[in-house]
Each structure stands twice: as C-alpha cells, then as structure tokens.
Amino acid sequence: xxxxxxxxxxxxxxxxxxxxxxxxxxxxxxxxxxxxxxxxxxxxxxxxxxxxxxxxxxxxxxxxxxxxxxxxxxxxxxxxxxxxxxxxxxxxxxxxxxxxxxxxxxxx
Amino acid sequence: xxxxxxxxxxxxxxxxxxxxxxxxxxxxxxxxxxxxxxxxxxxxxxxxxxxxxxxxxxxxxxxxxxxxxxxxxxxxxxxxxxxxxxxxxxxxxxxxxxxxxxxxxxxxxxxxxx
Numbered sequence: 001x002x003x004x005x006x007x008x009x010x011x012x013x014x015x016x017x018x019x020x021x022x023x024x025x026x027x028x029x030x031x032x033x034x035x036x037x038x039x040x041x042x043x044x045x046x047x048x049x050x051x052x053x054x055x056x057x058x059x060x061x062x063x064x065x066x067x068x069x070x071x072x073x074x075x076x077x078x079x080x081x082x083x084x085x086x087x088x089x090x091x092x093x094x095x096x097x098x099x100x101x102x103x104x105x106x107x108x
Numbered sequence: 109x110x111x112x113x114x115x116x117x118x119x120x121x122x123x124x125x126x127x128x129x130x131x132x133x134x135x136x137x138x139x140x141x142x143x144x145x146x147x148x149x150x151x152x153x154x155x156x157x158x159x160x161x162x163x164x165x166x167x168x169x170x171x172x173x174x175x176x177x178x179x180x181x182x183x184x185x186x187x188x189x190x191x192x193x194x195x196x197x198x199x200x201x202x203x204x205x206x207x208x209x210x211x212x213x214x215x216x217x218x219x220x221x222x
Contacts, residue, residue: 034210036213043111043213043214043215043216044198044200044213045212045213046210046211046212049210086150086151095153095156095164095166096141096143096153096211097153098143098150098151098152098153099150100150101150101151
C-alpha cells in the first residue's frame, strides 16, 4: 500500500531561520512526489514536483530513495511562507495520496 | 485562462438526501480527480477520470459516484447522505494523461449534512 507521512502537524520557525518540512513515503515502485501548499483562504496549489528538480519561492525538495523521504526545505523562512503544506505521492495508476499536512507558521 | 471551477461553493443537505457537485476543469485538461477533505482524515482520493473513463477509484462506498462528460466537465454524486459526508470536496484537473504534471485544484464545494 502507498502511504505518505508528514510527522509534524504544526511547525513554527522564526523569520530568516531555515525550515524543513518532513515527508516520508512508502511505495514499492518509483513514485512521483509533489509538494502542495494552501495559503490562508486560497485554494490548494502545486508548489513543486520532484521530477522537475525545481526551486519555487526558495523551496527545494530532494527525493531520497534510501530513506524514502521527500523533505521540503528553505534556507531562510519568510512570513509569507506561513501556510499548510501537503506532501503527495502519485503511483503509476495516476492515483494521488496526500499526507495529512503540516501547518507552517513563520514568526516575525 | 480560467482555473478549475466548482459549483456550488456551499451546500446544506439533510441526511438521506442526495447531492450532485460539478467541476469544470481548465480548458484543455482531460484528467479530473475528486478529493474529500476533512479535518480528521485530510485529503482522501475519491476517483479520477480521463476522457470520460474512470481510471481510478479510492476507498469510498458505492454511494459516491462520478462521471465525466465529453467536454471534460465532471460531476460527482453522493446518495443517501450521512452526517460523516460533511466535508470540503475538491476537484483537480491535469493537462496530461500521466500524473507527472501535477494537478490544479478548484476552490471546492463545502457540503454540510444536517
């Protein structure tokens, strides 16, 4: 069975501090992994995809197959980063599995 | 271009009733997925359609059904509503047949069952 785990429901960091949102997955094949973000009163939106190896809004995420992790990182947190973050996994059947989300608060 | 549009935004229904929710994907997107979002369970996959065919179905009872039309618009139906069906129902569309591209979400329909 596929599963995505986000161990932290809540995470608070100070502005300018590094932030890491953890995501671990269990999947027997080669997963497609994503991070989605939901800002206050806005719709859920795609932040980044592991396949693109991109950096969006200063965030990066590296797929570590050995540790089955896809942690989201940013070296210097900004207040506008405060939001709900969801890690998601897609299997070869195009079915998405979302983690339960981590609420990030950046303290000014 | 317009995003994913879901109607209605809010619904209040009583137990035992049925409800139909509508989703218009981004123009050109042929894959449409539905999710149920609740505080306790988070985002749970309902089903996914591509070119009018249901390709995947999540672990929900048969009371939950859906369909997709030739113009890619999709509807989901919940029959014999239960209090536990109260949730935000999200629709998402994708350009490509595979999932690598990710999905664009609508704002959702907030369903309250009383």
